[in-house]
Amino acid sequence: MTDYFIPRSAELSLCFSEPLFLQDVNDRWSLQHPQLYCPGQKNQYFNKKAFASCVMHSCYSSLILFFIPWAAMRDTVRDDGKDIANYQSFALLTQTCLLIVVFTQLCLDTYYWSAVNHFFVWGSIAAYFAITFTMYSNGMFYIFTSTFPFVGTARNSLNQPNVWLTIFLSSLLCILPVVAFRFILIQLRPTINDKVRYKMRKEVLPAPAPRRLLRRRSTRSGYAFSHSQGYGELITSQNFLMKRPLKRASLFPQTDSPIFQNQPQHYLDHQQIKKLTDSMNGGLSLLLKRRVAILVT
Amino acid sequence: MMASSYSAKDEDGHITVSGPGGAALRNKKPENTAFKQQRLPAWQPILTAGTVLPAFFIIGLIFIPIGIGLYVTSNNIKEFEIDYTGDDVSSPCYNCAENFSWNSTKFCTCTIPFQLDQPYESNVFMYYGLSNFYQNHRRYVKSRDDSQLNGNMESLKYPSKECEPYAHSDNKPIAPCGAIANSMFNDTLELVYNDPNGTNVSISLVSTGIAWWTDKHVKFRNPGGSNANLSAVFQGTAKPVNWRRPVYELDADPENNGFINEDFIVWMRTAALPTFRKLYRIIQKKNNMAPTLPRGNYTLKVVYSILKATDLNSVIWMGKSAVSRIRFKFFQVR
Numbered sequence: 032m033t034d035y036f037i038p039r040s041a042e043l044s045l046c047f048s049e050p051l052f053l054q055d056v057n058d059r060w061s062l063q064h065p066q067l068y069c070p071g072q073k074n075q076y077f078n079k080k081a082f083a084s085c086v087m088h089s090c091y092s093s094l095i096l097f098f099i100p101w102a103a104m105r106d107t108v109r110d111d112g113k114d115i116a117n118y119q120s121f122a123l124l125t126q127t128c129l130l131i132v133v134f135t136q137l138c139l140d141t142y143y144w145s146a147v148n149h150f151f152v153w154g155s156i157a158a159y160f161a162i163t164f165t166m167y168s169n170g171m172f173y174i175f176t177s178t179f180p181f182v183g184t185a186r187n188s189l190n191q192p193n194v195w196l197t198i199f200l201s202s203l204l205c206i207l208p209v210v211a212f213r214f215i216l217i218q219l220r221p222t223i224n225d226k227v228r229y230k231m232r233k234e235v236l237p238a239p240a241p242r243r244l245l246r247r248r249s250t251r252s253g254y255a256f257s258h259s260q261g262y263g264e265l266i267t268s269q270n271f272l273m274k275r276p277l278k279r280a281s282l283f284p285q286t287d288s289p290i291f292q293n294q295p296q297h298y299l300d301h302q303q304i305k306k307l308t309d310s311m312n313g314g315l316s317l318l319l320k321r322r323v324a325i326l327v328t
Numbered sequence: 329m330m331a332s333s334y335s336a337k338d339e340d341g342h343i344t345v346s347g348p349g350g351a352a353l354r355n356k357k358p359e360n361t362a363f364k365q366q367r368l369p370a371w372q373p374i375l376t377a378g379t380v381l382p383a384f385f386i387i388g389l390i391f392i393p394i395g396i397g398l399y400v401t402s403n404n405i406k407e408f409e410i411d412y413t414g415d416d417v418s419s420p421c422y423n424c425a426e427n428f429s430w431n432s433t434k435f436c437t438c439t440i441p442f443q444l445d446q447p448y449e450s451n452v453f454m455y456y457g458l459s460n461f462y463q464n465h466r467r468y469v470k471s472r473d474d475s476q477l478n479g480n481m482e483s484l485k486y487p488s489k490e491c492e493p494y495a496h497s498d499n500k501p502i503a504p505c506g507a508i509a510n511s512m513f514n515d516t517l518e519l520v521y522n523d524p525n526g527t528n529v530s531i532s533l534v535s536t537g538i539a540w541w542t543d544k545h546v547k548f549r550n551p552g553g554s555n556a557n558l559s560a561v562f563q564g565t566a567k568p569v570n571w572r573r574p575v576y577e578l579d580a581d582p583e584n585n586g587f588i589n590e591d592f593i594v595w596m597r598t599a600a601l602p603t604f605r606k607l608y609r610i611i612q613k614k615n616n617m618a619p620t621l622p623r624g625n626y627t628l629k630v631v632y633s634i635l636k637a638t639d640l641n642s643v644i645w646m647g648k649s650a651v652s653r654i655r656f657k658f659f660q661v662r
Binding site: 146197203214265 | 391464603
């Protein structure tokens with residue numbers, strides 16, 4: 032087949048775009064769980080055993096991707112009696128099965144589905160079908176006769192339901208063992224990645240209480256407030272500092288560990304910091320102000 | 329107001345740090361946007377028991393009825409097969425198979441009686457099938473000229489190199505060239521119904537509507553246009569070596585003559601596997617309630633021709649390429 036490179040290019044565009052937008056465990060969790068770096072150090076995911084299992088999986092997929100279309104085409108005709116078991120239709124069927132299996136496998140391996148991922152995956156599938164139908168169209172045949180001899184193949188074979196059933200069946204047969212295997216491994220032998228992801232999910236699911244500063248609607252500024260009678264002692268006694276973080280504007284919304292207080296954080300931008308420091312302007316002691324200044328630098 | 333060590337961020341998010349000479353050094357940190365910090369809102373599929381197990385069960389529940397439906401449907405399709413290879417001494421076509429030789433110009437005919445136990449309703453499709461005929465061999469598949477078959481006058485006179493050694497004969501270009509065309513199946517099959525009251529009714533077989541529409545109207549065109557005089561257009565070309573008649577005498581019907589002959593088109597659509605079948609004729613259903621093929625005795629008359637598989641040895645040095653079986657099939661769809 033001279034046109035095998037077109038579906039390969041659709042695949043390649045997908046393969047190159049996927050890693051660009053892969054997300055992983057974020058920086059906070061990575062620092063909190065340094066064991067996440069161990070598998071890399073120990074070459075757990077890229078060694079001979081991993082390669083051998085990859086080879087086995089490839090062999091299995093190749094056998095499925097040939098023999099399922101073979102069995103489907105062996106003694107078949109279209110529903111109007113005409114030919115479908117010809118060389119070109121068989122090639123198109125096998126090629127489409129392969130592409131769908133590859134796309135599904137990539138979807139399985141994509142752990143973070145952002146808008147960009149969606150665009151590339153669905154776009155690649157659409158591009159494959161668009162290019163296939165274009166290559167097998169009348170126009171291309173008239174212009175480049177000997178290069179595009181598959182004219183009419185896509186139209187005549189992809190309108191048969193048994194072709195789509197074959198595609199669906201072969202992709203299921205290739206993907207379901209992978210899904211089952213991964214699921215069982217996550218349940219019985221979870222890796223550090225799986226455990227951290229599980230914890231991340233558990234943390235995200237109960238929605239955290241919004242930790243925003245509720246600006247008290249007061250016409251008096253904080254400065255004046257602090258100079259009212261009776262508050263001087265409160266301000267200078269540093270009890271202010273002992274208040275629970277929930278009631279105070281927090282520069283570090285996700286304080287789980289004391290490590291982070293010394294690290295530069297980029298979770299709040301300039302405007303938000305300005306607002307916070309303004310609100311603290313009047314009522315804070317000099318000590319607190321200085322502390323804020325150091326941490327924001 | 330603020331401590332002097334605080335440095336304001338620029339509009340574009342880069343933090344500028346004042347250097348020793350007062351010049352601003354641009355920090356190389358990427359912007360703090362969701363896109364660049366890989367914090368795009370994303371959906372994470374997780375394989376939990378709550379998703380995987382129901383998914384498996386649902387897939388099973390979907391496919392079991394599909395399987396049952398397919399099994400029941402395929403059991404309802406009526407199919408009848410006759411093997412007329414003639415490899416057995418008791419077979420009617422044994423003489424034809426044994427005695428036929430390359431240079432023989434006479435036709436060899438054999439008749440095979442058979443019986444249908446069930447009537448066949450609706451349209452009945454007749455197929456011929458071959459075993460061990462490797463139409464999917466690479467050199468064989470390439471041995472054609474699609475430009476010539478599309479009616480290109482230039483390619484008619486100068487066939488492509490892919491057709492070699494079936495491109496020229498007697499110093500004339502072969503039309504259609506190539507090994508695929510040369511090995512065209514040209515057995516003639518006729519069906520006769522032996523009425524119980526003694527008369528023999530010849531069953532009408534429709535020879536159009538057997539090829540793909542795109543093949544007949546796009547891929548294969550006669551040179552010289554639609555209403556050309558084909559014998560004049562093909563002047564100066566030779567017929568393929570193994571053909572009895574030239575290409576412009578394939579059928580009396582001008583819509584089915586020349587390159588757009590549907591038997592030729594069906595043959596040129598090379599099969600994927602060595603055991604294949606190709607549509608030969610259609611028996612149209614009758615308008616009244618009578619079955620298309622009632623049950624009873626029938627006779628199949630075969631005008632035998634040798635299958636041109638053995639000459640593939642000159643193109644490819646394959647081992648066993650002799651066609652071992654010729655089948656003939658009825659097939660009723662729906």
